[in-house]
Each structure stands twice: as structure tokens, then as C-alpha cells.
Amino acid sequence: MSIKKQYLKKDDVCKVTLTLPREQVKSAKKAMLVGDFNGWNVNSTPMQKLKNGSFKTHINLTRGAEYQFRYLLDDERWENDGEADKYVPNGYSGDDNSVLIV
Numbered sequence: 577m578s579i580k581k582q583y584l585k586k587d588d589v590c591k592v593t594l595t596l597p598r599e600q601v602k603s604a605k606k607a608m609l610v611g612d613f614n615g616w617n618v619n620s621t622p623m624q625k626l627k628n629g630s631f632k633t634h635i636n637l638t639r640g641a642e643y644q645f646r647y648l649l650d651d652e653r654w655e656n657d658g659e660a661d662k663y664v665p666n667g668y669s670g671d672d673n674s675v676l677i678v
Contacts, residue, residue: 579659581678588639590678594657596647598629604649607631611645611673618648637678644673 578595596607607623613635614620623631637643644664647655656663660674 579657579676583639583678589636590639591634591636592676592678593632593634594623596623596631596655596657600655601629601631601649604631604653606650608648609633609635609645610648611643613637613643613645618651623647637676639678641678643676643678645676646673 578593578597580593582591582593583589584591594609601607606625608618609621609623610616610618621633621635623633625631642661644666645657646666647657649655654669654671656672657674661677662675663672664675665671666673
């Protein structure tokens with residue numbers, strides 16, 4: 577897993593690049609980034625599958641906020657990010673959500 581934050585000088589925006597490694601996604605054919613920044617819409621933010629089998633996407637987030645998120649693999653398996661800034665209980669499944677602090 578990889579989270580890279582690039583703070584843009586001209587705006588109060590942070591460009592965040594999220595990568596899910598092949599080892600975590602295993603044989604998944606698709607991955608979606610789902611979080612409060614997209615209304616938890618499971619179809620809103622697809623991740624691109626790379627040649628090496630990992631998935632990657634970029635999102636722009638407003639600075640000075642925290643964002644909860646998870647990854648949805650093949651519409652059935654939820655995963656967290658091991659490099660998240662923190663984790664909070666999600667209140668639905670007894671699992672945690674990953675949190676980005678920008």
C-alpha cells in the first residue's frame with residue numbers, strides 16, 4: 577500500500593495518490609476507492625489496474641480535514657490501507673475505516 581500526498585501551493589488542495597499492491601489485491605479484477613469524499617458511492621472512484629497487478633488512483637482533497645475511506649475489491653471484499661494516518665470504527669460491520677489527514 578502506498579499513500580502519497582502532494583500539497584499544491586496555489587490552492588488549499590492536496591493531491592493524494594493511493595496504490596494497492598498486487599499482494600493485497602491478489603486476483604481482484606477491479607478496485608474502487610470509497611469514502612466520505614465521494615459520498616461512499618461504490619461506483620464513483622474506480623482505480624486503474626496497472627501492468628504489475630496493483631491498482632492506483634488520484635484524488636484531490638481539501639486541506640485541513642480528515643477523510644474516512646476503504647477499498648472495495650470486486651464488489652465484495654473491503655480492505656483498509658496499512659499506511660492510513662489512523663483508523664476509526666465504521667459503526668456498520670464492526671470493522672475500522674482508514675483515515676487520511678490532509
